[in-house]
Amino acid sequence: MSRADHPALVALDWGTSSLRAWLLAGPGKAVDTRSAPWGIMHLPEGGFSGALQSLCGDWLQQYPCLPVIASGMVGSAQGWLEVPYVGTPAASVGVAAGLRHAALPDGRNVAIVPGVLQDNAHPNVMRGEETQVFGAWELLQDPPGKTGKTLMVLPGTHSKWVTVEQGHITRFMTAMTGELYAVLRRHSLLGRLMVTSEEFDYTAFERGLEESQRSQGVMFSLFSARTLGLARRLEGAQLGDYLSGLLIGHEIREARLAFAAELAADYPLPVIGTDELRHRYHIALGWHGISVHEGDFSQATQAGLWHIARNAGWIT
């Protein structure tokens, strides 16, 4: 193992539904990777420290002095240790200063990254996405020039649209797109006609985008995911992707109003998320004439955790 490959950090992405772990060497390169379905709501016996020991015990033993850092819902009231939010504008150095430490049984510490709070008349919160934003900013090969201002989107259960200025998170909003899709599909009348399909139906997805743009808004367009099925204009297997297109379309339509200034700067939009969501958002953003950044942000979380640890002075 060369010096460059020598592990310098154990980095954890610990969310509601899963735990991902990386053994990172400089500069943020993953030497080893692990994951388990042990989100903060689904912990194994032994709780947080037990989960960490089970997944990464060998790393901790082999490298007894390596710092451990974690971001995500692990720092929420339902997590391992509630870490107070850092306010906007939030830089990674401020987030590093807000790290709090949970202790392992052997006395070793796990540093937990604080979320970010926008504390104005329209409060908003994130936990975990701040780390991805800082990581994506580091990964930009071509950071925005003159104004240094860009918008990033992190699609998911709760999509985040984040304004970043010279690496600072200055403003953000949350669209409950993923959760709305899930609860409507599972628990509302709309799910009744839907048939599960493995294949992505481009036509149905695009019809959803069109309907979102044509309609007056979400309230009066949702029911079309039922009536188009009843009227046999869409098959049961198409209705899920239609609803997906409808909701993502509405999200982008509203984002165009909320972030008009950022979008007018015409810097291509980094989209940070799973491959499947990135695919859907690429189509939908393109449909709206918004150009998407071509960079690879799949390592944004690791890069962000590395960057925060560096700002905390643990690695150089």
Next chain:
Amino acid sequence: MSRADHPALVALDWGTSSLRAWLLAGPGKAVDTRSAPWGIMHLPEGGFSGALQSLCGDWLQQYPCLPVIASGMVGSAQGWLEVPYVGTPAASVGVAAGLRHAALPDGRNVAIVPGVLQDNAHPNVMRGEETQVFGAWELLQDPPGKTGKTLMVLPGTHSKWVTVEQGHITRFMTAMTGELYAVLRRHSLLGRLMVTSEEFDYTAFERGLEESQRSQGVMFSLFSARTLGLARRLEGAQLGDYLSGLLIGHEIREARLAFAAELAADYPLPVIGTDELRHRYHIALGWHGISVHEGDFSQATQAGLWHIARNAGWIT
């Protein structure tokens, strides 16, 4: 019992969650009223005919020649007998011509009212609301003059906004407001901070209305029902009414776009629904500067069933 009080019709409002029955004398006056929680998804033993026998067996026995009529989801694919929709423009005489008959074990018939289908590029359906609309039209003391065109709103699980021209249903749209509220409260993260409260919180409801008007749309405003709680701007007991105001506010905001022509006519809007929903919509419509019709539409269903039966030639 005077001749005017002599029963002429057994009228049933048979929906998803309940069955209501009236013994009606001319002109649509209720001589007796019954109800049971036997919606089409919650039938007692004996199914549809058993439910009817249990609730109204004495009426049927005492008046063996009285016609029986039913509207609502009882005519859907999941109901007693699937009754094909009548297309728009739909008049009560056309709906009467579309009645289909389900047979009771003794050979007696129950006439089931068809729903209405708007079969264009943006299909829409109703089952039960057509009867309320026809009834409300009959109850109008001051039907709209020159154009004969008015808008009616039927708030509920699936709110219907209906354009009525000289008693014909010409156009309508559906907002899934009530169901959206229920699934978000029960199954999404938004419900977590909510505390059940018996009292209506006017302040919280109005803040929801304000947010709906200020925001870009539903997608980016829903999360405020969580963050205002996290930031302690609203108490847990207020969050439900805040979300209610937010959703109803968005519904009306979109309706103002969808039915701009109807609303410009400035005929006061009949609101047909439960007292609780009417109260909420009165506040929200007033907040939007839309005047509400002062008539009493609480008997709209009975009046509609009576009117359809009269058009079918059963009563004079």
